[in-house]
Amino acid sequence: MKKISIITPIYNESNNIEHFLCSIEKIKYSHTSFELVLINDGSMDETLKIITDFKKQTKIDLKIISFRKNRGRAYARHIGSKKAKYDLLFFLDCRCVVFPDALIALNSIKYQPLLGVAIQETGDLVSRFFHKVRKKIYKDSFSSNFKDLYINESNFNHISKGMATFFCNRKLFLKCQIKNLEDKDSSDDTKLLQNIIRNKPILKTARIKVTYYMRSSLWENLLHIYKRGPKFSDYYINNKGPFFSYYLAIIFLILSSVIVALFFPAYIIIAYLFLLAFIAFYLAGISLDAIFFIPLLVLFGLFFVSGVAMKRFLDFIIIIFTVILVYGIIAK
Template sequence: MKMSIIVPVYNEEEMIKTCLKALSEIDYPKRDYEVIVVNDGSTDRTKKSIEDFIRKEKKTKFKLVNQKNSGRALTRENGARLAKNENLLFTDSRCTVHSDILKQVAKSKYKIIVGNPLTDKESALGRFGYLFRKKLFKGSFENFKSIEINKANFDDISKGTTVLFCKKKLFLSSQLDNQQSKDNSDDTKLLWNLLEKAKIEKNPDVKVTYHPRTSLKNHIKHTYERGPKFVDYYFKPGRKYFPYILSMLFALAILLGLLMFYPVLFGYSLLTLLALDILVSVYLSEKFSDFTILATLMPLTGAMFTLGILKGIFMKILGRY
């Protein structure tokens, strides 16, 4: 089974060599897979780091493609079009694949596989993200049995393009209408389009390790950018989180209205949010050090995600997706 592995990358000079090294060490015949790295107009030293690695790598077939910054969706599509093989495996540039990943893919009967991204929990930000996702997707997060994703359970399953296997024809026929938009929910919408054409497996054995951002500045930026993507898919009647978004908007409107007429309530509002922060942190924590991480990062993360959601709603209203 011949494979083409596609890695979209943008400004990952610190992680990209680690990612490529893991890809070069996959336990699979070297003649049966290629790696296509699509550099989406990086402005740091990512391009040079990739070139240096490929120059030294003698066994694995690597190909670097440089393009103007076009966004994640178009970058994946461009990589797929350049692939020599019908079997495509997409992974993130912040991931290290496990050495048996291609063997595990080859064992599956499915034409589309969403893999199992394990979280590197060494950093505070990594631990923070891990604890949230574990509670949110407990039935399909890290330790689970094979799940067939369908329309009924689609919103409840942990999924994405962090590690995704797909047949080339299926992938290219499932692209979004607004591929050029950097604010669309490209991964979720892509998977929905794929589900219209074939069954999808959530496979526990197709593994990568995801290394979260360690910079608070980058974490804040990434969280804010997730807001419009979240709105793009979920701000629609019938979608799982649509009622929650409406409830949040209603609560914010009431709160702002009250504060305009009763400024004294500002202090009480802060105390209420602090109490909520403490309660949620206790609920999510698995050990004492988790509480400190959660209680510290949650207010900032929540605020930035909320701002991102508000931006997304304004974009929806103005038709700018």
């Protein structure tokens, strides 16, 4: 039986952490063969108290590492991996509920590194919205059941991935760390996994499952998508990343639309309404959800673009300057 260290960073998750901890207690695996390492990343709510109280009553081998200030999840995972008792590391997101047979399944798979499947809870409209978006982007690799596949350099940008459920040996994990662990705008998950596949392909398997719970309020989700903007830009756009050409096309579209809107605003408004409706029905199909997806597309789009703009500030200054210049020339 493999000896496994479960590593989970936590930041201000007092509303969710108890569900995660309860699921860990229900894992069907010898308590002498795994440990739980919780990294309290400078939480300012009741998170530390909850996990400290849990440690007092649980039979699980639990180690708590606590930072005085928020250092970021990449740094937290790095420290957790160094402090872990065992060399096989199982990284889990604290918003997940682990399936009871997760460690048994890991024990039966004779390969690592591997990514499991985070099945997204879809009980509310916002959760369904994000689920539909990811399903359209990643197709079969985002489902709860698919054949095992290996992520390598040729398919890396086309497969659903993340650190919600990731299994790796300590030596490879530490070897592939990103440069600036405390850069919170860095696309740390993606860069780490990219470093790993340059050394060894990652197995993506539906045999390891967790349920992932989205943030509970619309505002929390808007803030989250805003913070995702700089991270997305860091890997996919900066330094001529894989989506750089798409980014240039979108910048050109925005610039052209704004210029046309100065003189024919009604046409642009109608065009964008048709575009939003098309995307909404493409995501949701012919259903009531499609109607509600339209305002969500606007809200999340604005917050995401604002986040990207924080990382690509000069680009948006150029857009504004160009619009003013063109308007000044035409107005004359």
